[in-house]
Amino acid sequence: MGRTLAEKVWDDHVVRRAEGEPDLLFIDLHLLHEVTSPQAFDGLRKSGRKVRRLDLTIATEDHNTPTLDIDKPIADPVSRVQLETLRKNAAEFGVRLHPLGDVEQGVVHVVGPQLGLTQPGTTVVCGDSHTSTHGAFGALAFGIGTSQVEHVLATQTLPMTRPKTMAITVDGELPEGVTAKDLILAIIARIGTGGGQGYILEYRGSAIEKLSMEARMTICNMSIEAGARAGMIAPDETTFAYLKGRPHAPEGADWDAAVEYWKTLRTDDDAEFDAEVVIDAAELSPFVTWGTNPGQGLPLSASVPDPASYEDASERLAAEKALEYMGLEAGQPLRSIKVDTVFVGSCTNGRIEDLRAAAEIMKDRKVADGVRMLVVPGSARVGLQAVDEGLDLVFKEAGAEWRHAGCSMCLGMNPDQLAPGERSASTSNRNFEGRQGKGGRTHLVSPQVAAATAVLGHLASPADLSDAETRTPAGV
Amino acid sequence: MEAFTTHTGRAVPLRRSNVDTDQIIPAHWLKKVTRDGFEDGLFEAWRKDETFILNQPERKGATVLVAGPDFGTGSSREHAVWALQNYGFKTVISSRFADIFRGNSLKNGLLTVVLEQKIVDALWELTEKDPQAEITVDLVEREVRAEGITASFELDENSRWRLLNGLDDISITLRNEADIAAYEAKRPSFKPQTLKV
Numbered sequence: 269m270g271r272t273l274a275e276k277v278w279d280d281h282v283v284r285r286a287e288g289e290p291d292l293l294f295i296d297l298h299l300l301h302e303v304t305s306p307q308a309f310d311g312l313r314k315s316g317r318k319v320r321r322l323d324l325t326i327a328t329e330d331h332n333t334p335t336l337d338i339d340k341p342i343a344d345p346v347s348r349v350q351l352e353t354l355r356k357n358a359a360e361f362g363v364r365l366h367p368l369g370d371v372e373q374g375v376v377h378v379v380g381p382q383l384g385l386t387q388p389g390t391t392v393v394c395g396d397s398h399t400s401t402h403g404a405f406g407a408l409a410f411g412i413g414t415s416q417v418e419h420v421l422a423t424q425t426l427p428m429t430r431p432k433t434m435a436i437t438v439d440g441e442l443p444e445g446v447t448a449k450d451l452i453l454a455i456i457a458r459i460g461t462g463g464g465q466g467y468i469l470e471y472r473g474s475a476i477e478k479l480s481m482e483a484r485m486t487i488c489n490m491s492i493e494a495g496a497r498a499g500m501i502a503p504d505e506t507t508f509a510y511l512k513g514r515p516h517a518p519e520g521a522d523w524d525a526a527v528e529y530w531k532t533l534r535t536d537d538d539a540e541f542d543a544e545v546v547i548d549a550a551e552l553s554p555f556v557t558w559g560t561n562p563g564q565g566l567p568l569s570a571s572v573p574d575p576a577s578y579e580d581a582s583e584r585l586a587a588e589k590a591l592e593y594m595g596l597e598a599g600q601p602l603r604s605i606k607v608d609t610v611f612v613g614s615c616t617n618g619r620i621e622d623l624r625a626a627a628e629i630m631k632d633r634k635v636a637d638g639v640r641m642l643v644v645p646g647s648a649r650v651g652l653q654a655v656d657e658g659l660d661l662v663f664k665e666a667g668a669e670w671r672h673a674g675c676s677m678c679l680g681m682n683p684d685q686l687a688p689g690e691r692s693a694s695t696s697n698r699n700f701e702g703r704q705g706k707g708g709r710t711h712l713v714s715p716q717v718a719a720a721t722a723v724l725g726h727l728a729s730p731a732d733l734s735d736a737e738t739r740t741p742a743g744v
Numbered sequence: 745m746e747a748f749t750t751h752t753g754r755a756v757p758l759r760r761s762n763v764d765t766d767q768i769i770p771a772h773w774l775k776k777v778t779r780d781g782f783e784d785g786l787f788e789a790w791r792k793d794e795t796f797i798l799n800q801p802e803r804k805g806a807t808v809l810v811a812g813p814d815f816g817t818g819s820s821r822e823h824a825v826w827a828l829q830n831y832g833f834k835t836v837i838s839s840r841f842a843d844i845f846r847g848n849s850l851k852n853g854l855l856t857v858v859l860e861q862k863i864v865d866a867l868w869e870l871t872e873k874d875p876q877a878e879i880t881v882d883l884v885e886r887e888v889r890a891e892g893i894t895a896s897f898e899l900d901e902n903s904r905w906r907l908l909n910g911l912d913d914i915s916i917t918l919r920n921e922a923d924i925a926a927y928e929a930k931r932p933s934f935k936p937q938t939l940k941v
């Protein structure tokens with residue numbers, strides 16, 4: 269019988285297989301950042317071990333880094349200690365590090381692909397659950413805990429039990445204005461935050477094949493929000509074109525050999541998935557979350573649901589709690605929800621294409637009174653490219669704040685946070701209670717919806733913007 | 745890692761589902777660079793509420809957490825496991841755990857036990873009625889016992905063997921160093937390298 273994409277990549281990395289034991293998998297790329305690595309290095313030091321493969325290891329700083337005044341000392345002493353600890357560990361063990369201020373610094377899941385380190389058919393791990401992002405290249409990529417970080421540092425392998433596989437087939441055309449973010453939010457709402465648990469998801473179908481690499485990364489990124497540790501998309505010409513010429517992409521004969529191998533990385537026609545979900549792209553519309561988990565989402569045209577309408581008791585309770593926390597009333601149209609803050613950024617939607625999409629909508633428009641908009645590129649490189657294209661000016665002229673690269677308000681470990689009771693439309697991936705700051709309320713949205721929301725001050729899609737009302741003609 | 749054979753202790757019945765790792769240990773605690781001292785961050789937001797179960801004097805010293813379904817969803821932070829352990833929990837019972845959390849817990853010697861929801865319900869009822877009631881989690885017999893309740897649970901043989909013996913992963917893997925070296929020797933040259941520019 270044929271094999272799925274996930275099974276092929278898995279099989280190619282088995283170092284050791286023994287009855288009744290997890291497979292020992294070789295890890296091709298290990299990404300590190302300041303939050304989940306200190307205790308791992310500590311463990312190495314305590315046991316007198318070193319990093320086995322420095323040439324397969326790379327570190328950057330993202331979660332704690334400020335997005336303003338990056339040349340000044342970091343004000344928060346705890347953040348400073350964590351960043352300094354990574355710098356110390358990288359120097360002591362010889363790990364390549366891109367610190368704050370470096371041109372290759374940025375959110376770890378933006379940095380890996382942009383350097384061309386994330387490649388089809390590789391195994392990629394990082395002490396961060398959104399490592400699933402890298403699956404967009406047909407890599408087997410999953411988040412790991414700090415003990416596993418230490419394990420990979422010491423052995424370049426991980427003992428793992430192979431998850432089951434689930435096909436998520438999306439056929440048809442995404443309607444105008446509907447993005448990868450809307451698609452993944454709709455998928456999560458459909459299968460639930462636990463629906464992908466125990467599975468590697470493979471997104472496939474004609475709608476997926478048409479997506480850019482950036483859009484594919486947005487989708488794979490949020491696999492974890494559906495409960496899956498990994499999401500994958502088979503590599504194709506779009507993938508190869510994205511990689512060609514990147515700093516760490518293979519060259520010459522190696523490129524040819526690589527592409528030949530990459531082309532084999534497709535689920536065989538006679539392979540069987542353990543579960544299948546089919547989605548019709550044409551039925552989708554802009555999607556936003558109303559609650560406090562990413563599965564609590566609805567089309568923007570809908571209204572806040574009535575908890576009483578849920579048959580399942582625990583879902584009903586969860587909805588009640590969510591409405592209370594979010595300060596929302598059942599039946600209230602989602603479009604009527606006013607926000608204080610709009611955040612464009614994160615490893616979900618902080619890539620150049622996302623910034624372009626938001627800028628296109630902000631051009632010659634203004635951020636609504638009383639709304640602050642933060643635009644945070646996913647990496648320093650993305651920031652530079654945006655400046656090159658003049659996107660920073662578009663945002664600044666609209667009244668938005670243009671910031672330096674990092675995780676920023678995605679989780680508020682740096683000073684970029686919501687105040688208690690404040691409400692955001694955010695292009696990030698988690699709307700958990702307090703995720704963006706204690707008491708903060710988060711609505712997950714696409715970059716396009718974020719921009720339209722910034723202009724109108726309430727949840728909105730670009731279709732809600734009438735040019736005559738909101739756009740100042742050039743030169744006026 | 746400390747070995748786990750059998751443990752008996754009082755319980756904290758936590759009647760909440762979908763407890764994510766942000767609730768178990770909020771993000772600002774992740775700035776610490778050590779593995780201990782996380783006990784005060786455990787369920788930090790909820791503990792500000794006097795009526796929260798963990799704040800009840802009769803729950804002091806409890807070592808068994810009985811939680812609702814989908815415990816440990818969200819981020820991969822291992823700090824969630826350390827926070828539970830630092831606070832004094834030895835084992836967590838739920839009808840369903842998030843994958844990464846479960847993996848992290850077993851690697852750190854925190855035994856996560858999956859039981860049917862109706863047994864979890866029974867444990868909740870028992871320990872709510874009688875805060876002194878003890879629960880025994882027996883990894884040798886793969887059994888949970890409490891007054892009027894006996895339930896067996898599953899755990900894969902490998903995780904069980906390691907917990908029973910208190911073995912950590914790295915030392916086990918390094919016994920297969922020759923296999924790793926053999927694999928490395930045959931990796932294709934087109935594979936990415938971080939140090940080549």
Ligand code: SF4
Nearest residue numbers: 398614615675678679
């Ligand atoms: S941007 Fe957000 S989700 Fe992504 S790595 Fe940073 S904190 Fe995690």
